[in-house]
Amino acid sequence: MKTPRLHLTALILSLSPAPLLAQLPAPTPTSPEAAANAKQAGMAVEATPVLKASEVLRPEIIKGPHHTVAEDIPTAGFLNQYTIQSDFGVFHVKGNALLAKRIHEINAMAALAKIEKSDEFKKALANTAKMPLHMVENLIDDPKGTAQQIGDGAKRFVHRAGEMFQRKGQKTKEEDNAFQSALGFSKAKRKLCWDLKVDPYSTNPELQKKLDDVAWATFAGEFGLKLGMLAIPGGAGTAISGVTTSSTVAESIRDNSPVDLSAKNRDALQAMGINENLLEAFLATPDLSPTQQTVIVQELSNIPQARGRDAFIQMCLSARSEADGIFFQRISQLMRAYHEKSSPVLTIFNLYGLPAAYTQDQSLIIPLELDYGSWSADAAKLSAAIGSYQIPGMPIKQRKLVITGKVTPMAKAGLEKAGIQTIENVYNEGVYKK
Secondary structure (H helix, E strand, O other): OOOOOOHHHHHHHOOOOOOHHOOOOOOOOHHHHHHHHHOOOOOOOOOOEEEHHHHHHHHHEEEEEOOEOEEEEEEHHHHEEEEEEEEEEEOOOOOOOHHHHHHHHHHHHHHHHHHOOOHHHHHHHHHHHHHHHHEEEEHHHEEEEEEEEHHHHHHHHHHHHHHHOOOOOOOOOOOOOOOHHHHOOOHHHHHHHHHHHHOOOOOOOOHHHHHHHHHHHHHOOOOOOOOOOOOOOOHHHHHOOOOOOHHHHHHHHHHHHHHHHHHHHHHOOOOOOOOOHHHHHHHHHOOOOOHHHHHHHHHHOOOOOOHHHHHHHHHHHOOOOOOHHHHHHHHHHHHHHHHHOOEEEEEEEEEOEEEEEEEEEOOEEEEOOEEEEEEOOHHHHHHHHHOOOOOOOOOOEEEEHHHHHHHHOHHHHHHHOOEEEOOOOOOOOOOOOO
């Protein structure tokens, strides 16, 4: 059974080393009792808000040709909780990033559904029955010989075989199986995903089914996608993963199988000096998709002088869902963005379970995927801990919370009182009204 995503501060503390846990009492969700206790202690708190879609979201996010977002948006855990009614079922998602991703996927599914109704597609699907099955059989009986027949060099396949051995047969969800990859089916599927700007490793099962059908017709049935067939309605979702990625990373995901991506990520992690056991565990983490792993590795590679990148890799091992994978992906992007646009990151470390960084301008940076933060007893407790944190030999002139969303005025005031500056709407997915 999959472990549910935890309340953010509980997740943070679950990552902490035991000595640090002892210093910071474990938080609980803000309840009426907790709020009453905080009030008696002289600390004002606010109830966890339920946002209204009509008040905070852009109109095209609330409703599109194939979806509608429910009006009530709970904010428990610092990630907004959304319910999306669509032509393809109901989706429950956590976080603005996953909201943008799912809406874009819904529009992509609509485009694929339109293709599936065409006469050309139905004819191509019939042609797939003519696929010479001896090639599939040969892949089982004589994989080397079949590989030579389909044109891949021995050197590349030896490298791939070594990588598959290193991975010990472990696969992330929705990955290609061996014979489909060798036949080129997964390449066709990744190209289709590139054209649709969707993540080939999305956990959306309805999307995966439609991608498989159209990619198989394209590959095995000689179905040609015409200009305009993949036009997607709606404006949400502008990147391959629902979270902004560089064109280099997106092209790498398009052009490389999961095994090849794993090999490239392995090389990059080794170049960073990451311990072999740690990098093996990272590459084998099932709830970090090849997309998320590739983005994280690329972003860490872009802050080359930073010490402690292994600490962040270690924290990534706690991912238990697609939302968790996005959480760590976004943090890696926030750190790289601050490194490039504000001040170079010198050290990355685990601060009470929080990913944190120390920069050249003597700032303590806490990057977080946080959609909407209110001032709770737990937030006050955590702010006090961050505000008093000291690093031996590293003077701290500024403390900054760098977040993807925003916080309430009371939360911002509480953070300022603790000596923490809030930098909002960094890597924002554009779902909020301006």
